[in-house]
Amino acid sequence: MQNRQLKNEEELLARIAVGDQRAFTEVFDFYQRYVYDYGRKLTKSEDQAGEIVQDVFLKIWLNREKLNEVKSFGAYLNRVVRNHSLNIIRKLAQDARSATQLKIHNPESENATDKTLDYNESNRILTQAIENLSPQQRTAYTLCHIEGLKYEEVAKKMNVSSRTVQAHMHQALKHIREHFNKHALTYPALFAVLFK
Secondary structure: OOOOOOOOHHHHHHHHHOOOHHHHHHHHHHHHHHHHHHHHHHHOOHHHHHHHHHHHHHHHHHOHHHHHHOOOHHHHHHHHHHHHHHHHHHHHHHHHHHHHHHHOOOHHHHHHHHHOOOHHHHHHHHHHHHHOOOHHHHHHHHHHHHOOOOHHHHHHHHOOOHHHHHHHHHHHHHHHHHHHHHHOOOOHHHHHHHOO
8 A cells, every 4th residue: 555645534534425526536536546556566457457446436436335434444445456356357367268168178178277266265275374374474464465554564563673574474475375386276367466
């Protein structure tokens, strides 16, 4: 998540929750570049990133009543963009799989298709991998990847240096990759998202 935060963000979110379009426009203008950049990083596509901006902010507007329950809008936005990008990657994988099945019908390719990870399976394996991390690695991963905090913020929460957080994250990602390699067929586009 970007360094800056709107000074009056809580007030704006409360106004959006009751349907204030001006407040929504202000939040949109502030965060749209971040959503675009993050979406492009995850999907490796400028076209998809543009659609992600539209879809994510449409979803926020349609579910605006729930904004009062959001404690950290940055972490919330980070999660929405990540989940939406994963769904896009999953759909692209399914489309590619369908195209492959139309072109080639042999047992070897069908077995490979059957082993391709879908979104739910990848989440299950990721959850297992996180549970197997050391407490420090699990805390660093959760704060960085799930809550969307920066290394400096995590360092303060864990009462360690940023370099220590970086080391924990390096080891955590290494263990998670190894866990995926043991339990699943490699799916590079999805792993790129999980291990940004």
